[in-house]
Amino acid sequence: xPHPLDPIRAWLAEKNPTVGEIPPDTDLIENRLIDSxxxxxxxxxxxxxxxxxxxxxxxxLSQFRTLAAIxxxxxxxxxxxxxxx
Amino acid sequence: xxxxxxxxxxxxxxxxxxxLSEKAAADYYNPYRTFxxxxxxxxxxxxxxxxxxxxxxxxxxxxxxxxxLCALSRWESxxxxxxxxxxxxxxxxEVTRRIHRPGFEPTSExxxxxxxxxxxxxxxxxxxxxxxxxxxxxxxxLDLGQATGGSGSDPAVADFLVFARILIFEQxxxxxxxxxxxxxxLAPTIRAVNRVHHQDESRHIACGSRIVELLWRSLEESERxxxxxxxxxxxxxxxxxxxxxxxxxPACYRxxxxxxxFALRSRLLADPARQEAHRRLLSRTNSxxxxxxxxxxx
Numbered sequence: 034x035p036h037p038l039d040p041i042r043a044w045l046a047e048k049n050p051t052v053g054e055i056p057p058d059t060d061l062i063e064n065r066l067i068d069s070x071x072x073x074x075x076x077x078x079x080x081x082x083x084x085x086x087x088x089x090x091x092x093x094l095s096q097f098r099t100l101a102a103i104x105x106x107x108x109x110x111x112x113x114x115x116x117x118x
Numbered sequence: 119x120x121x122x123x124x125x126x127x128x129x130x131x132x133x134x135x136x137x138l139s140e141k142a143a144a145d146y147y148n149p150y151r152t153f154x155x156x157x158x159x160x161x162x163x164x165x166x167x168x169x170x171x172x173x174x175x176x177x178x179x180x181x182x183x184x185x186x187l188c189a190l191s192r193w194e195s196x197x198x199x200x201x202x203x204x205x206x207x208x209x210x211x212e213v214t215r216r217i218h219r220p221g222f223e224p225t226s227e228x229x230x231x232x233x234x235x236x237x238x239x240x241x242x243x244x245x246x247x248x249x250x251x252x253x254x255x256x257x258x259x260l261d262l263g264q265a266t267g268g269s270g271s272d273p274a275v276a277d278f279l280v281f282a283r284i285l286i287f288e289q290x291x292x293x294x295x296x297x298x299x300x301x302x303x304l305a306p307t308i309r310a311v312n313r314v315h316h317q318d319e320s321r322h323i324a325c326g327s328r329i330v331e332l333l334w335r336s337l338e339e340s341e342r343x344x345x346x347x348x349x350x351x352x353x354x355x356x357x358x359x360x361x362x363x364x365x366x367x368p369a370c371y372r373x374x375x376x377x378x379x380f381a382l383r384s385r386l387l388a389d390p391a392r393q394e395a396h397r398r399l400l401s402r403t404n405s406x407x408x409x410x411x412x413x414x415x416x
Contacts, residue, residue, distance in 0.1 A: 062263075068262065069259065069260075069261075069264055070356050070360045071360075072259065073258040073259055073360065077258065077383070080369070081368055081378075081379065081381075086369065087256075088256055089257065089260050090256060090257055090260075094261075094262065094263070
């Protein structure tokens with residue numbers, strides 16, 4: 034069964050083809066899996082997955098830092114946690 | 119004498135900026151009284167020249183009805199002016215940080231004109247968005263605390279990147295401005311906003327081109343490792359690509375009633391017709407970057 038994080042994982046893999054499986058607690062910013070330029074597209078993708086606008090200017094960077102944080106902050110109530118397996 | 123002073127304090131730049139400052143003062147206008155702001159703009163006409171729409175030339179674009187194209191043009195024009203609002207805010211912050219910093223003395227006078235004019239541009243673009251779109255599309259950028267383009271704590275690289283980003287942003291926007299200012303099918307307010315912006319931007323682009331070239335020469339003549347300049351070039355290439363991609367905003371597709379905007383964005387960006395449109399859009403920028411040797415292969 035598809036998981037809402039799947040498109041985010043697929044996007045990260047496309048942007049970082051040499052990086053393998055990303056653990057849920059990996060810091061995406063510190064490890065530059067997302068940088069200032071790709072961040073804008075990342076937000077567009079996240080908006081498309083969640084179906085709502087994200088007022089980034091009023092948000093904390095920590096909300097986007099890891100796959101676990103993204104799931105907790107933007108995809109609550111999703112069944113299963115394949116990112117944590 | 120600092121490296122920055124050596125880079126910028128040239129008779130030729132001083133003469134250029136004197137001329138541009140004089141022209142800015144002579145052409146000064148009151149933006150708050152310059153434009154007619156009708157209650158509404160016609161919803162059955164395009165708000166943006168058709169060749170500037172993100173779907174132009176693609177099979178998907180050809181499948182849309184005239185009504186759908188009008189709706190898309192409304193939201194893509196609001197996106198265009200929103201990008202201007204956010205881009206101007208960022209450049210104002212960076213230029214204001216530098217206006218009276220040691221080394222920038224030759225440019226200070228012109229920067230006062232620049233900051234004043236850019237503030238006014240931000241005002242009329244924001245007003246357009248709020249009057250006719252009821253909103254400004256939000257800025258999706260966030261300070262990630264990362265060094266960009268190999269700048270680290272190197273102020274010379276940071277200065278170069280700031281002015282290179284401003285120049286690229288202004289050249290891309292100016293392509294849209296010139297096209298819409300000349301498009302007789304657009305509403306007079308749309309044409310006027312674009313015409314006035316183009317007039318001021320031609321001075322800003324003349325100044326920016328020279329500053330970027332001088333800052334680049336200074337970096338080239340320094341003893342920085344080649345890898346640092348390569349990182350900077352790689353960043354600029356990605357910055358240009360991202361700037362163009364910002365015109366493909368899934369929120370515009372949604373607001374125009376087009377579903378699955380993110381997937382559509384990806385399809386459009388991969389379309390050969392759009393690649394050709396990007397080449398036209400970036401023609402002036404690429405020509406400048408090639409001529410100056412900043413990006414010899416773009």
